[in-house]
Amino acid sequence: MGAAIDVEQPTRPAELTAGTVEFRFDQRGPDTVVVFYGGHMRAGLALGEKAYVAADCSLLVPSRPGYGRTPVSTGGSARGFADVTADLCRHLGITEVAAAVGVSGGGPTAVAMAARHPALVKRLILQSAIGPLPWPDRRTYLSAQVAFSPHAEGVSWTLARALIRHAPELGLTLMLRDLTVLPVRSMVAGLRPEDRAKLIGLFSRMRSGHGFVNDLRDLKANPNAMRLIAEVAQPCLVIASRRDGAVPFTHAEALADGLSRAELLESEADSHFIWFGRDWPAIADRMHVFLKAGSSSAPDVES
Structure with a gap:
């Protein structure tokens, strides 16, 4: 189950109360995973998604504020866009999210969605995610x-x-x-x-748009991140590498300490890109088990 980076994936816009959201919705099985990618990424790009395909999950990928065709004004902050994404789920008829996945700079949005919409989001997966510590330098x-x-x-x-x-x-x-x-x-x-x-x-396909500068502004103005993390009651997988030069491993440790039901899974990857580590197949298998434990078709278990 290696990383998957294919040609640009087709996306479409949704007109919601908060504004326009660009998204990709790949429909497969009854369980849906929502993925918030990090900096310089948008809904048309795919990274490490074979793990969700193997679990037969449908995949909803929105472009966060300022990326792709989602303007900064739609949601604006991690908390605001978490609410926008919950509205997008309602718009698409999605009544349950098997997991909110936060990748790198998308981590705070996934945390916010789990904390603010616990009836919708059943699980949380954080990959090389920015946590409650000061970032960036x-x-x-x-x-x-x-x-x-x-x-x-x-x-x-x-x-x-x-x-x-x-x-x-x-x-x-x-x-x-x-x-x-x-x-x-x-x-x-x-x-x-x-x-x-x-x-x-x-x-070759990355762009920053207005999104990366907006991310930096939002992260610097987010002094209550730990309080939001403490509100997350769902099971969580925190995956990170000690060799990550972009987001220090201390962020993963702070997330695991602050989340009440977290499992910290250390990647052996040589960089921020855990999907290229030699142990990624084993990590993807653990994610598969984690997703199926939270599936609407399987009984929930503690992680």
């Missing part, structure tokens, strides 16, 4: 304001795509240098060919 914040501002991000990503296309080794090294605590050149050299191709495909 000052250097990351200032550099992101320059490179990924709405006025500059198009140029930044055009240059990144050109570099990856013409000098893939150098391009991957530059893109991954802040995502691992390991020497980045040796980490890139050790990538399996299939993972190298998937990362090139992912970086």
Whole structure:
């Protein structure tokens, strides 16, 4: 069950009371998983979704505020967009969510959805997720304001795509240098060919829009994150790697400590991208069991 990064997936907009939301709804089985991807990702991109396919789950992926065709004004904050997504579920006739999944910068939105809509959300999965600790550091914040501002991000990503296309080794090294605590050149050299191709495909399609700067603003203005985490009563899987250079492992530990029914699953991945770790198949199998335990067709159990 490796990571899946295919061509751009088809999406569509929904017009809700709060505004327009771009989303992808892949319908399969009766259980639905909602995935909130992190920075520079939108509903049309897919990462590590085979685990949900294997569990026969339908998949709802909204573009968070500022990404894709979802304007910043729709929801705006993690809490606000959690409510918007609950409204989107009602709009689509989804009465139960087997799991809200928060990836990286999408973690706070998944936590907020679980806390604010406990009758809707049955489980919570957090992958390399930003927790209640201060994030980002000052250097990351200032550099992101320059490179990924709405006025500059198009140029930044055009240059990144050109570099990856013409000098893939150098391009991957530059893109991954802040995502691992390991020497980045040796980490890139050790990538399996299939993972190298998937990362090139992912970086070639990323955009920041207005979303990444909005994420940074929201995270800096979120002093009550721990209080919201304490309100989550659902079972939770927290998955992270100690070699993650983007979101320190201490975030996963703080999440596991603050959530009342959490299991911390340590990934052996060499970077922020846990889906490319050698142990990802075992982690995906654990997610499958976790999802089926919370399935509408199976009895609920403690994790």
